[in-house]
Amino acid sequence: MHPPIHRVQRVFPIYPTYLLLEFDTGEYRIADFRAEVERSGELFEPLKQWAFFxxxxxxxxxxxxxxxxxLDVDPGxxxxxxxxxxIHQLMDS
Incomplete structure (x- = not known):
């Protein structure tokens, strides 16, 4: 049996390399995309620019x-x- 797919409902970019994700469960999660931004290659190179990210x-x-x-990312x-x-952690930061 496969685990359920958590769907992303909303995404909020946070300077310089973070994404705040709201999932269909109502849960908020923060993803650090620093490693992806530092990667080279045609798809990843534009992420280095905040205007694109x-x-x-x-x-x-x-x-x-x-x-x-x-460029897309597997939701799992x-x-x-x-x-x-x-939300309280977000408000305090």
């Missing part, structure tokens, strides 16, 4: 996230690699 959106199927160049990976965060 912040263009991240929820994909058409409302499952995961995507950038204008087609997003969920596992991100850390839970509460």
């Amino acid at each position: 912040r263009q991240v959106q929820v994909d058409e199927d409302q499952i995961s996230i995507v950038w204008p160049n087609g 990976v997003l969920y596992v690699e991100s850390k839970p965060i509460t």
Whole structure:
């Protein structure tokens, strides 16, 4: 049996390399994309520019996230690699 897919409902880029993700469970999680930003390659190179990084959106199927160049991330990976965060933690930071 496969674990359920947690769908991304909303994404908020946070300077310089973080994404605040709201999942369909109502849970908020924070993902650090520093490693992806530091990678080289055609798809990853544009992430180095904040103007591009912040263009991240929820994909058409409302499952995961995507950038204008087609770079997308598996929602399962997003969920596992991100850390839970509460609204109170956000307000205090």
